[in-house]
Amino acid sequence: MRSYFRRTSISRPSPVEMTGSYILLVLWAFVVLFPLYWLFITSFKQPIDVNTGPYYIPFVDFQPSLHAWRYIFVDVWHDTARPYANTVIVGLSSSVLALAIGAAAAYALVRFHYRPRVGAIVLFIACLLLAVFLVNRGVPWTVSVAVSLVIFFLLLQAIGKRLRRSLGNNDIAFWMISQRILPPVAVVIPIYILFQQLKMLDTRAALIITYMAINLPIVVWLLRDYFLSIPIELEECAAIDGASRLRTFWSIVVPLSVPGLVATFLFVLVFAWNEYLLALFLSSANAQTMPLTVAAQNATRGPQWWYMSVLIWIMILPVIVLAIILERFIARGLLVGAVKG
């Protein structure tokens, strides 16, 4: 007699195990999807439907209406379109920039040898402290930065040659990756002051630069290990054929690492797309991004659930579609980074 507890083959679970697995999987799928479903139907509800108790199924429990969608897309179109455009522009450009700069650095850390001298680094930090100290004493910041830079270069020429102790690539990589540990809140106030001085507060450029800097460590981290897995022989061939470093990187390495680049790009894009804290500090009306717009729906009349649901849905739709298309890349790209990191 056939047993329901026995596996039919070694790689296939038995019927009972399979049923159990499906029950658990469906349970978690419900946990994941139900909030999204609730959000979706709430966007079609009239305020009265939301406020008079839970209704679950459109056309059965309540009559769906497009009023919230019409409000967001027609009545306050300008208030929606601008943050949306900001989010798209800031997200895409900061991710592309972070990917470009980070990929170059990650590649360099894998293939070239750098030997930053300890003396130069100590000197640099000392001059930075000097600049801060001078500002603290009331010297204008332009003057103090200039003075410190001059002192730095003079001292570097004078004593730099003597301090030969140097660090290796791994130290640079560690330094870059460890920047991710920094809580953004610890650096955001000086960045705020910096952009205020440059009259760049509440501009897209400020957000793009900041997001790029915040995401750079992840890019270096994930791509460094990806580049390590590319055989060096191809690059040597290119070098023998007379290709320059940049040419080799652009025409050999980049095409070979498309999966890693895609995964990293998506990861960084999602961070920039959803970022809240830095946007809260650095933008107000002009450069406002979608997370702030969504958060702002909690207005004086209480939370406007129906409008909020529409906004959240149009905000998450592009990234969800991307995630579904690129699902395979994500897992692979992240795994490489996680194993070695």
Place this chain on the structure above:
Amino acid sequence: MSRQQSFQGPAAPPGLDSPEAPLEAEQAAKTVWYSRWSPGGSEGVFIWPAVLVLLGFSLFPLIVSLWLSFSRLKFVKGGVQINNVGLANYRKLFFGSEQAHFLGVWTMPSVLGLMFFGVLVLVTVVLLVKYVRSQAGTVAGLILRLAFALFALAVMWMVVSTVNAEGRPGTVTVTLIYVYIGIFLQYVIGLGLALLTAQALPGRRFFRVVFLLPMMITPVGVAYMFRMLADTSKGPFAPVWQAVGLGETSWVNNAWGARSAVIIGDVWQWTAFMFIVLLAAVEAQPREPVEAAQVDGASRWKVFRYLTFPGILPVSTALILIRMIEAYKIMDLPNVLTNGGPGTATESMTLHSFIAWRALDIGGSAAVAYSLLILVTIVSVAFVNLVRSRTTEAI
């Protein structure tokens, strides 16, 4: 730029500047020929942009932030006046008027808390003794471990003496609760789902994609979603709450209810990340040993315990490290979900810092941010050295 010179120069012989791993040395040996061949000059182009960006946006702000945390801003006519106040901001946080907010209200721990703390002390002592007895132990290693153990126990003592009926946890404790309970649940659920999905089940691709989705959703959106779901009178689970007689109570008015709402939202969102990477790790495991064990009649548990789990341990520690680093920054979820309330019950350290900034207490805000930075750094460095280095050596 003359500093650029310091980053160039001829390639060093392998092993001279990269004594780390044999793999790295091998890689270096391969690279030597290639980097010596090329006419120098373009190496700087590759790395300088990244170095400059990081110098400008993390090292420089970090120093300015440190200085701000030692100062107090005063608004005077036509600008601000910055006064150096030394350690006053920190003193306020740790011993002064902000102590209850930051460290919490301390009382005698409950019996359960005392027992928990006792177990922790025992475990720490056993681990230290083991380290002393082992051959690899050094004096410096012992001193560092001792220092970390004292730090960790002091933090735990704070947790057990503020998390009880009379006490009130401060923002540090609340952050620790979010991070560790959150990571524990995310890891357990994520691993379970990864193991289930790794089986040869029809339709597993559907589940993989669905389970990935929460990671993509903005935390602000997650917060609002859970606010709707947690509503006991109009939310979708209202009939359930009414059935158990809790129809009129609200999660967010109760301190622990509000905290668990934040944790549930965080777990909902980040289990996806744990799941997707653990699944890839499980699938990357070689099949043959597992099949051999199955042929020999090993149970599922044994296969997991002795084959799969050791295989995915390095990935697991990396994942936990990544999540730990990110989770300490939690801010949007409590800010939107509960606005830090009731009172300060759900405030994380980042939110505390933000609220201080909003109240124009820039120095206090920077002091909180710096305390967070120090806490995260100590915990991550200890984790890397004590846990992660051990698991990555294994392979």
